[in-house]
Amino acid sequence: MLRNFLYVLYFVQKFLKGSVISSSLLNKKLKVALTYNVKPEENISGERTPLSSNSNAIKNFNDTYAEWDSIETINAIKDSLQLYHEVIMIEANEDAFEKFRNIKPDIVFNVAECANSTSREAQIPAMLDMLQIPYSGSDPLTLTTCLDKARTKEVLSYHGIPTSKFLLLEALRDLEKFNLRFPVIMKPVAEGSSKGIFDSSLINNIGELKSRLTELFSEYNQPFLLEEFLPGREFTVAILGNEEESIVLPIVELNLHELPSHLAPIYSYEAKWVVDTKDNPLNIFSCPAKITYDLARIISDTALRTYKVLRCKDWSRIDIRLDANGIPNVIEINPLPGVLPDPNDNSCYPKAARTAGLSYQEMINKVLNAAIKRHNLT
Numbered sequence: 342m343l344r345n346f347l348y349v350l351y352f353v354q355k356f357l358k359g360s361v362i363s364s365s366l367l368n369k370k371l372k373v374a375l376t377y378n379v380k381p382e383e384n385i386s387g388e389r390t391p392l393s394s395n396s397n398a399i400k401n402f403n404d405t406y407a408e409w410d411s412i413e414t415i416n417a418i419k420d421s422l423q424l425y426h427e428v429i430m431i432e433a434n435e436d437a438f439e440k441f442r443n444i445k446p447d448i449v450f451n452v453a454e455c456a457n458s459t460s461r462e463a464q465i466p467a468m469l470d471m472l473q474i475p476y477s478g479s480d481p482l483t484l485t486t487c488l489d490k491a492r493t494k495e496v497l498s499y500h501g502i503p504t505s506k507f508l509l510l511e512a513l514r515d516l517e518k519f520n521l522r523f524p525v526i527m528k529p530v531a532e533g534s535s536k537g538i539f540d541s542s543l544i545n546n547i548g549e550l551k552s553r554l555t556e557l558f559s560e561y562n563q564p565f566l567l568e569e570f571l572p573g574r575e576f577t578v579a580i581l582g583n584e585e586e587s588i589v590l591p592i593v594e595l596n597l598h599e600l601p602s603h604l605a606p607i608y609s610y611e612a613k614w615v616v617d618t619k620d621n622p623l624n625i626f627s628c629p630a631k632i633t634y635d636l637a638r639i640i641s642d643t644a645l646r647t648y649k650v651l652r653c654k655d656w657s658r659i660d661i662r663l664d665a666n667g668i669p670n671v672i673e674i675n676p677l678p679g680v681l682p683d684p685n686d687n688s689c690y691p692k693a694a695r696t697a698g699l700s701y702q703e704m705i706n707k708v709l710n711a712a713i714k715r716h717n718l719t
């Protein structure tokens with residue numbers, strides 16, 4: 342009981358420390374451009390369009406655009422920013438550069454995932470750097486590094502941050518170098534939102550590994566990452582703010598043992614998009630995670646160190662899982678975390694913010710304000 346009280350107190354303290362970026366301190370109305378990509382079966386005109394509530398249409402869709410946002414999310418971000426600022430919508434495509442150049446926003450709120458290669462999340466920030474327009478979130482170097490999960494793990498290892506042992510395979514013949522312990526998890530090196538991580542990606546022997554890899558190499562035109570499986574509890578950690586004002590929002594636990602028993606204990610494509618629907622939400626999340634103060638502290642410190650060494654800016658969400666010895670290991674970093682507004686959608690960054698007492702609108706504006714402060718626009 343006392344321990345539970347202490348770890349909640351720990352977050353509250355951390356949180357209050359970060360309150361200097363609260364929206365009330367900024368009373369200047371800015372010209373904010375929101376740059377985004379919407380899943381292709383939806384569209385956006387820049388005007389407020391009726392929300393699509395047919396999320397099953399998205400969830401039954403194949404995973405090509407799994408990282409792109411729904412119109413519901415983009416409208417919710419727009420509405421949040423509009424509480425304090427003038428908002429201009431700029432779709433993240435080839436025409437965006439000219440629009441940014443002509444409109445000259447004071448700052449850009451960037452949630453654009455874009456497409457084509459591991460540079461995709463960096464494409465808009467690189468345009469904005471060229472035009473010297475400030476934007477929220479991390480820079481091209483961090484976005485590209487975090488998208489490449491192998492490169493991320495190299496950086497983490499250099500800084501002594503625990504991450505599971507891995508092997509990058511560019512072709513099937515690289516399996517000659519295989520030196521990991523089974524079970525292993527296999528993933529495309531540069532995808533997000535569980536693209537290419539299926540229930541069948543948890544592999545127990547070399548025969549299974551060869552046949553799955555042969556299949557996937559032909560489907561995904563990119564190297565594959567093999568990682569030793571971390572068998573412990575899984576958490577995801579939302580961070581908000583910069584430098585000494587970076588705060589850890591309440592930790593979310595993914596109770597993977599509560600998945601239907603035919604599924605492997607991983608947050609796979611099936612778990613994220615098929616089993617979990619709006620009509621039948623999968624309740625495997627606890628926030629704040631029911632963990633001791635000591636474990637909360639170690640997880641938070643690991644996440645903050647990760648945020649720092651990867652030079653994340655304004656916000657990020659870091660996936661962490663305990664190894665066989667109970668040590669928190671970093672799985673991956675999401676410098677553009679998903680922010681689905683409907684609590685039934687189980688989006689973890691907004692879930693952590695809600696637990697900290699922040700509404701969706703406050704959360705979005707705190708991220709923007711962290712960026713405004715970092716760019717000295719106050």
Ligand SMILES: Nc1ncnc2c1ncn2[C@@H]1O[C@H](COP(=O)(O)OP(=O)(O)O)[C@@H](O)[C@H]1O
Nearest residue numbers: 505532533534535536568569570571607608673
């Ligand atoms: N090394 C690992 N050990 C155990 N589980 C893992 C490992 N890597 C990934 N997973 C599982 O797969 C899920 C998705 O992997 P992740 O790299 O976070 O991909 P995504 O970018 O799709 O979120 C994780 O949330 C976790 O459940």
Ligand SMILES: [Mg+2]
Nearest residue numbers: 534535660673
């Ligand atoms: Mg993840």
